[in-house]
Amino acid sequence: DADVTQTPRNRITKTGKRIMLECSQTKGHDRMYWYRQDPGLGLRLIYYSFDVKDINKGEISDGYSVSRQAQAKFSLSLESAIPNQTALYFCATAPRYRRKDTDTQYFGPGTRLTVL
Amino acid sequence: KNEVEQSPQNLTAQEGEFITINCSYSVGISALHWLQQHPGGGIVSLFMLSSGKKKHGRLIATINIQEKHSSLHITASHPRDSAVYICAVSLFTDKLIFGTGTRLQVFP
Numbered sequence: 001d002a003d004v005t006q007t008p009r010n011r012i013t014k015t016g017k018r019i020m021l022e023c024s025q026t027k028g029h030d031r032m033y034w035y036r037q038d039p040g041l042g043l044r045l046i047y048y049s050f051d052v053k054d055i056n057k058g059e060i061s062d063g064y065s066v067s068r069q070a071q072a073k074f075s076l077s078l079e080s081a082i083p084n085q086t087a088l089y090f091c092a093t094a095p096r097y098r099r100k101d102t103d104t105q106y107f108g109p110g111t112r113l114t115v116l
Numbered sequence: 117k118n119e120v121e122q123s124p125q126n127l128t129a130q131e132g133e134f135i136t137i138n139c140s141y142s143v144g145i146s147a148l149h150w151l152q153q154h155p156g157g158g159i160v161s162l163f164m165l166s167s168g169k170k171k172h173g174r175l176i177a178t179i180n181i182q183e184k185h186s187s188l189h190i191t192a193s194h195p196r197d198s199a200v201y202i203c204a205v206s207l208f209t210d211k212l213i214f215g216t217g218t219r220l221q222v223f224p
Binding site for chain 2: 031040041042043044045048050058088090094104105106107109110112
């Protein structure tokens with residue numbers, strides 16, 4: 001079984017709808033991240049969390065919200081989806097301690113979201 | 117100007133060729149990462165390095181901290197190496213800054 005899972009894998013929705021993307025991990029990691037990927041652009045950070053009580057905005061958080069329900073679960077919500085939120089969304093995890101060689105982030109398989 | 121620049125953006129090769137992908141960055145970093153994104157979209161980490169060179173199978177990653185430059189080499193390329201290769205840097209925080217990726221296609 002995959003260590004980092006995302007649901008759904010694909011979603012088509014309409015403008016104005018509320019959408020939730022879910023991420024679960026079995027790696028026991030404290031740090032979790034949400035990114036979006038657009039063609040021709042690098043991955044951009046939306047939100048990140050270092051534990052259940054710690055939520056931080058990334059560089060493009062407008063229009064998004066998150067919930068860290070448990071150490072293993074981190075959800076991304078689009079309260080009112082708009083077409084320019086059409087993108088590939090990735091969840092990633094990393095362990096808490098930043099010893100050398102533990103900075104690697106582990107990515108989920110991605111969710112392809114289309115907003116019509 | 118992006119803080120992480122990759123070149124080339126697209127690369128095609130014949131099976132067996134030696135391939136080099138370059139990454140330059142303009143900020144102080146704690147580490148540099150090379151990631152591979154498969155055609156299906158999944159992303160896996162290939163290397164994390166802060167100095168010198170690392171090797172894993174046919175893949176070699178090098179970094180020159182003074183010149184703020186890293187290279188990813190693939191020896192004896194194979195069609196299964198076809199993917200997007202992404203360079204990312206760790207700042208002295210828990211966040212990464214990503215390059216836009218290099219799309220590699222290896223033909224038989």
